[in-house]
Every structure is written in structure tokens, then in C-alpha cells.
Amino acid sequence: LSYFLWGTQPDQELRELAAKGDLARPEVLSAQTKRLLDDPRSRGFSDAFTYQWLGLDRLDFFQVDLVKHRRFDNATKLAARHEIYETVAYLLRENQSISNLLKSDFAVINSVLAEYYHIEGVTGDEFRPVKLPEGSPRGGLLGMAAVSLMGGNGDETSPVERGAWVLRKLLNDPPPPAPPNIPQIARLAGKVLTTQERLQVHQEEAQCASCHRRIDPIGMGLENFDAVGAWRIEDTYIVKDDEGKPVEGKEKTWTIDPSGKLHMGPAFNDYFELRDILASKEEDFARGLTEGLVEYALGRPVGFSDETLVSETVSRSKNENYAFREFIYAIVSSKEFQTK
Numbered sequence: 001l002s003y004f005l006w007g008t009q010p011d012q013e014l015r016e017l018a019a020k021g022d023l024a025r026p027e028v029l030s031a032q033t034k035r036l037l038d039d040p041r042s043r044g045f046s047d048a049f050t051y052q053w054l055g056l057d058r059l060d061f062f063q064v065d066l067v068k069h070r071r072f073d074n075a076t077k078l079a080a081r082h083e084i085y086e087t088v089a090y091l092l093r094e095n096q097s098i099s100n101l102l103k104s105d106f107a108v109i110n111s112v113l114a115e116y117y118h119i120e121g122v123t124g125d126e127f128r129p130v131k132l133p134e135g136s137p138r139g140g141l142l143g144m145a146a147v148s149l150m151g152g153n154g155d156e157t158s159p160v161e162r163g164a165w166v167l168r169k170l171l172n173d174p175p176p177p178a179p180p181n182i183p184q185i186a187r188l189a190g191k192v193l194t195t196q197e198r199l200q201v202h203q204e205e206a207q208c209a210s211c212h213r214r215i216d217p218i219g220m221g222l223e224n225f226d227a228v229g230a231w232r233i234e235d236t237y238i239v240k241d242d243e244g245k246p247v248e249g250k251e252k253t254w255t256i257d258p259s260g261k262l263h264m265g266p267a268f269n270d271y272f273e274l275r276d277i278l279a280s281k282e283e284d285f286a287r288g289l290t291e292g293l294v295e296y297a298l299g300r301p302v303g304f305s306d307e308t309l310v311s312e313t314v315s316r317s318k319n320e321n322y323a324f325r326e327f328i329y330a331i332v333s334s335k336e337f338q339t340k
Helices: 013-017 026-038 040-054 058-059 074-093 111-116 145-152 160-169 195-204 205-222 271-279 283-298 304-318 324-332
Strands: 106-109 128-131 233-242 246-255
Touching: 013 026, 026 040, 026 324, 040 058, 040 074, 040 283, 058 074, 058 145, 074 111, 074 128, 074 145, 074 324, 106 111, 111 324, 145 160, 160 195, 160 205, 160 283, 195 205, 205 271, 283 304, 283 324, 304 324
Parallel strands: none
Antiparallel strands: 106 128, 233 246
């Protein structure tokens, strides 16, 4: 229990209860779980779990092009990274619904991110929940700059990577790995095309189309966020030579069209409608979160034998409006956790 929720050894109170066998009593276990979650040491759980669950190692895969993205300096990048951890920690501390990770009317930010997101009235380095202005694209994971950053290379966005991330992490419907020997699209090098026109190439190849019909519309719906999560309405593609210099006459600017249709699902006109559709899939999201929690708590991949545990955990949390701690209570009281 201690290594799950604190990431470190138990304290004296927990040791004494365990020695007396009292932790086997459901009411004692529940009370101790609450006590451990209320303790600041619970950041040992929330930070480590968030890193593993959301695959935040990708934040270190590449460097941001600071010439192109001048506003995304080192302080902003650090704050953007912390926003994810601080938001999850806040939801756990206040036992709020995990649905806030799909859509919320607040963001857990400090003054650095508030300035970056053009939100007024926030001062100081402390992260705290801030009410968002009407029409803000922030609120929830998709509105976070760090999530946008993971869906690109630090220079340009990758709608494919973003769409696949949404399927994996928000909809619990991961696409299969790309097949070997996939056709190359190098023939597009040097051609002045919009992002949408480049993505259409995937639809032309039969072995690619089946997956990209699911992935690409979601990724295009997020194109109003640039490679570092700043909001935009236009995009530009510039062909560069072997030395990285722009080629004269090889540039194209276009208005972003974020409309689309989920494969076998509803259509959307913009990012906000897409976000609403994803927010309506909270049970799918809860199942994915539960599987991540079970993997973290048991220290092994989720298997077929865990289906009952996962389903019962989702059902229990659903009855409490998907309150974050309900997932924890269900897992620690399970046979799988107590006999691992």
C-alpha cells in the first residue's frame, strides 16, 4: 500500500496496523488509503503514475525550435511539463472526477503558463486551478501545451501522432503498430502541399488506410494547436534545401480546417466539437485509466484475467461520477492487489 501510494516505505502507523492484522479489515484499509492519499508523499504516486500512464518520456525526445517558437522558452517548457503533473495531483487531492482530464472549465497553471495561454489575472509561480474564460481551448489534457508538444517534433505538428495518442490514451482504442515495409511518401518531398493533402497519401495505400481513417481525422481536429500548443488559425509549409534554408517560391500558407468525422462516428466542425465528442466517451477513458492504474499497482501488464477487476473498478467509480480516489479504493481492496 505504501509503495503504491507513496513510492516509498511505510511509516510507523502503517507498520503497526499491518503487524496486528488490522489492514485486513476493510474499514481500516479504506481509512489508511485515504490517509496516505492525503499525505504530501502521495506525489510519489501521482507523479510516477502520470509519467508512466501518459508516456511523458516523449517530452524529452526532441528539442523545440526556439527560432520558430520564440515564446516557448525554457521556463514555459518547464511549466508546461509541470501542468500535467499538477493537474493530476489536484484531481487526486480534491477527489474530483477524472472527466476533467477530457474537458474542464479550469486549468491548473501558474503565471508563466497563464501568459502563454493569454489568461489574465494570474500571478506567481504557484500552480493553482484557474477559471477559464469563455471560449478558451484550454481545460483538459488536449488543451495542455505539453500534450501538443508530444504530438510533433518540436518544429512541426504530427496529426498522425496526435490522433494515435488520443486513441491510445483517451479512447482506450489503440491502433495497431504500423505494418513492416509500409510505402514511403518520399515522393512528396519538395512539394508545396497542405498538411491535409499530405495525409491523404495514407488513404491511397490499402495497408495504411484502415488505420489512418481512424487516426487522421482526430489529428486534423487538433491542428489549431501548433507544435508547442499555441493557438493558431493558419499554418505555413516552407520547403527547405539540404542546408535547411528556405527555397524561394516554395512556400504555402493556408487557413486550418479542423473539421472532420470520426471513423464510424459523429462529425465535428472544429476542435471544440471534437473535444465535446471525446468528453462524452468518459467510460472508455475511465477504462483506459483503470488499466493503467492496475498495471502500476500490480507491477505487471493487464491481462485477460484482470477483466473482472477492471470492469468492477470502472463500475464503482462511475457510481461516484468517476471520482479519482474511487479507482484507488477499488484496486487496493481487490484480491489481485492484496495477494500480488
